[in-house]
Amino acid sequence: MFERIKHMLIKEFIQIFRDPKMKGVIFLMPVIQVLVFGYAVTTDVKHVATAVYDQDNSPASRELVSRFAGTEYFDVAEYIYHEGRVTELLDHGKVRAIIRIREGYGDDLRAGKTPQLQVIVDGTDSNTAGTVLDYTTDITREYSKQVLSRRYARLQGQPVDPPRVVLDTRPWFNANLESRNFYVPGVIAIIVMLITLMLTSMAVVREKEIGTMEQIMVTPITPAEFILGKTVPFALIGIADVILVTVVGVFWFEVPIRGNLALLFLATGFYLMTTLGVGLLISTVSDTQQQAMMSTFFFYFPAVLLSGFMFPIANMPESVQWLTYLNPLRYFLVVVRGIFLKGIGPLILWPQMAALLVMGLITLWFASKRFKKTSV
Amino acid sequence: MNSVEKNSNETAVVVQDLERRFGSFIAVNRVSFEVKKGEIFGFLGPNGAGKSTTIRMLIGVLAPTDGVGTVAGFDIRTQAEEIKKHIGYMSQKFSLYDDLTVSENIDFYSGIYRIDPARKKARKEWVIEMAGLEHHRHSRTAILSGGWKQRLALGCAILHEPPVIFLDEPTSGVDPVSRRQFWDLIYELSGKGVTVFVTTHYMDEAEYCDRLGLIYRGELIAAGTPETLKTELMQEDVLEVICERPQDAMGEIEQIEGIKEVALFGKGLHVVVEETERAVAAISDLLQRRGYAVTRVEGIVPSLEDVFVSLIEARDRAEQPQQEVKR
Amino acid sequence: MKLYRTWAVARKEYLHIIRDPRSLGMGIVIPVILLLLFGYALSLDVDNVPTVVWDQSESQVSRDFLSGFQGSPYFSIVKFVHGYGEVDRAINSAEALAALIIPRDFAQLIEAGRAAPVQLIVDGSDSDTADTAIGYAETVAQSFSQQVAVREVQRKTGRTLDLPLDYRPRTWYNEDMESKNYIVPGLIAVIMMVIAALLTSLTIAREWERGTMEQLISTPVKGPELILGKLFPYFTIGMFDVLLAVLMGEFLFDVPLRGSVPLLFGMAAVFLVGALSLGILISVVTKSQLLASQLAMVLTFLPSFLLSGFMYAISNMPQPIQIITYVIPATYFVSLLKGIYLKGVGLEVMAIQAGLLGAFGVVMVILANDKFKKKLE
Known part of the structure; x- marks a missing residue:
């Protein structure tokens, strides 16, 4: 039995790596993905191109503008002098925010009245717009607080601080709130899923399509041996990719690993059982590689989108939230992020680990059962 | 070069010193021969001798490393696309589309070859009748047996009535009755003046050919009619x-x-x-x-098989005398 | 180039598609699923951040302060706790993403007109949610501070104090800042890339693998005829998907479509030709379905999903990555789509993007034709 499995494994590895391009795909694709996610997927908004439409042009208005320009969030790209330019700049997407100060701003402010400050934000990218609005709110509030305390001091006849609440913010697990720390561990989960799913489902169907499946089925190989031969290589590739991505994440992006590596690999093992099981299942229902590829995506897209990888599960409608409980990626993400960032252990992660193990056993059992029916 | 051009009136295929290398491996080594118009030319040789490589160079899908040749009067190096209009090709794999029906496969190739709309229907019926597929015209090709697929593939390859057809081991994996019927078809085509270039490793089929070429390890080691080979070359x-x-x-x-x-x-x-x-x-x-x-x-x-085996053994002896082991 | 041969190939390809209804079905269902998910289920808008509160002050002032959080749609106070250990547990087990800790002397400090520190702990592992939650909390805290200050002045001096600034933020193009308005238009670009990746990247590789290509290249069919013939049926499917996406955007998700509809479809057609040609190019170069499928992922789908500005704004990316986005055609298409959908602008504003998109299409068609050899290796 082990002899046959050994030869299956040798054959699979020869086939996978026969084409040098394939090696590149298996080992480069994960690295490219981590790099892209590490660098490109950032929701940290900084240096927003901003135009200033200062109709007042007084010392007071210039002071207000400097409050914006002085931060790293706003870069003044242009000072504008007529109304039409506002539309033009926003339509062309040259700036994403416009600060408009009307005439009489300085006088009103000195007189103790409430002058108007207008900020226009390009809402096409609603996330960035939201963040930009947060910044402008913070800056204007901070500014008005100072104006207020000046007025307050004038009334009191002596300089004092008004009463206020000071927020002392402490982000745990990711002190600088780097989105990289959030995404990179998750990339491990989605890359491993894609590679193992696709390789497993296509490798079996490929044999069907080319006709070698029939040949293998007439040899004394048992279905169990065949399935092992078809899954173990991809499991090994999956684990190799986990290591690769982890190394890039830790040494290149300096994502912390605070938890136990052994626990990470154990969880990866459970998780791989689910992805390989699904891959095998896809191969039993597909006749061509095209179908296998499509079916893989049919599973993969919702699995990634409904996992909490990019979109918080808490924001989803309740019915969809229930659906996410069937998604192995959901559990694995909690485990990976927990181990990397929180450094938490099995005491907290056991429900996710158990869910992965159970799902892995069920999918593999179901896949091999279906597999026997369709192929023998 | 001149001799190649001069002969194109009576010959369908002429090659001189044709050579193809794959890296350091020489698949076809300076092969020269002629095929006359209307002839059935059998190209014999064991597996891997260079039969398919030669055919692929002749039909213009594989560029020769060296040497010259013409097919149907067109240069194999520079006029591959012209050649493709004047030949039919059928490979050992019966490369039809499995998920298309008999009728759809024929329609596809008649579109590719642009069969005159007036003749299209007649040609289609001819193929279907020739292949004996009257009751299966709407069946998927995947379910057809080997003999049917083979005749359908031939039909698709000669829909446009090419003057030269190339058949690469057309009968491998087909039962003897189907093989017999297939050769009847080839005779019929040859009778109409079509040149047939066929590779095979069945000796009985070789006997049906007008002339034979024997290729071994990339080299043409004998050529002539079956009679000449049997009487003179042994x-x-x-x-x-x-x-x-x-x-x-x-x-x-x-x-x-x-x-x-x-x-x-x-x-x-x-x-x-x-x-x-x-x-x-x-x-x-x-x-x-x-x-x-x-x-x-x-x-x-001697039978062709005797000749064949004896020529090959003579070749082996000449090349590796030290390895010869006498029984 | 002969039209009849192109047509013969197109018809054959169409039959292949019809014969494999599952692949065709998925070519339509996958875009629909993506649209439904992005339209209904997924949102980057952060609200109802589960929060625990440890109010050590338990005073009227602290309750006033907390009411700012309770009234906000952004926070949802799940539990009042009494001790640091409980805070710790709640955050570790992800029961809460934020915790507010109000000190014992909170009311006294405020009443004495001094600064009162409130601790906000957030789970930083989801940096986006954390960031947004912090922003919201700051806003709540500042507005509370302002109210207290104004009241204080009134109490002490008997005079009202005007607010120093009437701050009026306005959002253009997507007034309610709904993420579906921003994501659905860009999704059209992603869907097209999916079609290209899933459907076309295998078509030529499959013929090489099955041996039908050898038969085909022995016929007079020319490279461009074969490639155009293969493009055509997938182009039809792709355009159908676009139509579906536009209709769903209009009637299901109420995404405003302010620009020209013919321009939208015209640009979609140009982009689709380029995307499909890229898929075919991959197929031509790899000759193997397994490899083609993997490459299609890396070259078509991922860049259009992550680097096109579809979800993640390009201007937020580091400089080297921004340069890369310039060579990704989906970038131009996404900005065209958002321009047409949300800004209602046309070619007068986006001629450059349209031109580059056209160039991409032409280059891809030429490359696919050029790389396709009617020869064996």
């Missing part, structure tokens, strides 16, 4: 021996001096000898002495 003679217990007799005969090879052939033995008369006497004598009832010992015209 250096040794062949005897047929019919006697009791041929298997035992084989061992006895092998001991006689001047006997090159003994092989079971049908109910008797074929013995390759240097000189017929002496050997007939020696064998009859020996067998009678040892008590075998002998029906016949006489010289025969």
